[in-house]
Amino acid sequence: MEDELLSIKDAALRFGVKYDRLRRAAYDGRLITTDNLVTPAEVERFLREGRPRLTVGPRREGDPMGKIVAIALVKGGVAKSTTTLNLAAALTERGLRVLMIDTDHQCSLTFALGVRPKSSDENLYTVIHRYITDYEPTLEQAIVRTNIGADLVPASIRLSTMEDELLHATQRELVLKSLLAPVVRRYDVILIDTPPANNHLVRAALVAADQVILPMEADSVSLESLALTLANIHRMRRPGLNPDLRIAGVLLTRVQAQTNFHREVMDVLQSDFGDQARLFSTQIKNSVRIRESLASHQSILTYEPKGPGATAYRALAEEVLHELGE
Ligand SMILES: Nc1ncnc2c1ncn2[C@@H]1O[C@H](COP(=O)(O)OP(=O)(O)OP(=O)(O)O)[C@@H](O)[C@H]1O
Ligand SMILES: [Mg+2]
Structure with missing residues (x-):
């Protein structure tokens, strides 16, 4: 389910990793959470990359400002x-x-x-x-x-x-x-x-x-x-x-x-x-x-x-x- 949200504890159980590891990553921004809830896709990304998601917004349209x-x-x-x-x-x-x-x-x-x-x-x-x-x-x-x-x-x-x-x-x-x-x-x-x-x-x-x-x-x-x-x-x-x-x-x-x-x-x-x-x-x-x-x-x-x-x-x-x- 794309929009599914898990508590950090549930995410740790589901992915078989230590709760503390996810909690620390959420605290220092390597794992992106909203109100202490996280999507399974974000946990997978964090476990794969181990670093923060690039905060790149949708590309601005039109000619670059220069x-x-x-x-x-x-x-x-x-x-x-x-x-x-x-x-x-x-x-x-x-x-x-x-x-x-x-x-x-x-x-x-x-x-x-x-x-x-x-x-x-x-x-x-x-x-x-x-x-x-x-x-x-x-x-x-x-x-x-x-x-x-x-x-x-x-x-x-x-x-x-x-x-x-x-x-x-x-x-x-x-x-x-x-x-x-x-x-x-x-x-x-x-x-x-x-x-x-x-x-x-x-x-x-x-x-x-x-x-x-x-x-x-x-x-x-x-x-x-x-x-x-x-x-x-x-x-x-x-x-x-x-x-x-x-x-x-x-x-x-x-x-x-x-x-x-x-x-x-x-x-x-x-x-x-x-x-x-x-x-x-x-x-x-x-x-x-x-x-x-x-x-x-x-x-x-x-x-x-x-x-x-x-x-x-x-x-x-x-x-x-x-x-x-x-
Ligand atoms: N808001 C801040 N709070 C605490 N430390 C900071 C902050 N901003 C920068 N620093 C620290 O201050 C030091 C100097 O920062 P920075 O290298 O960006 O300065 P600079 O003006 O580019 O220096 P230089 O003139 O040598 O190039 C760095 O150690 C940096 O980690
Ligand atoms: Mg400098």
């Missing part, structure tokens, strides 16, 4: 890569076609997705290197499908040498825009994760993007980084580069308790930056579950589908789509 969003802030550790991964998962869950580009030689996004390219595999380094040598845009060759249902162009540690290579390249700011041009209309949203820097690659990401998301923590270093990043964005708006670059919003991440200091930072964001960048209403709370989900190569949407982290990233996706005019 929007490019960079995730940037010069400060490290503010959840740029975490936000890229979970926002990609939330957009994919809505049926959108999503591509992530990892431009950071630390490869955090690539590794968090469980992608471990061999040195002979195509990656962002190989395609940029080829492009600045013979102007062939071969980004497509490096695209891989990930376990969150979105595609990825993986990074490589060799991107650490890219700054020197780009130094002598003509029109280096346009390199990502040119590489993305042949694939942009195949995706609804392309998310570019950037390193904590203001280097050629970050500037190339800002030139390729329609919009930027600025993740930050509620601290004074993040505020200073925000000012620097806004100045970089301003510079990339020069004619010939990206005059139409828009800021989707500032995203507060890893939010702890709403202390007085947190409120002070919010006030500064409003008074000093309010005219340049809006604050997303969604905030991402500090969460051990988000950290755990990354360590197990999942999005928070499958790791804890009904938890606050998943809810927040779904709400962020809603806000971002609104900013993109969808």
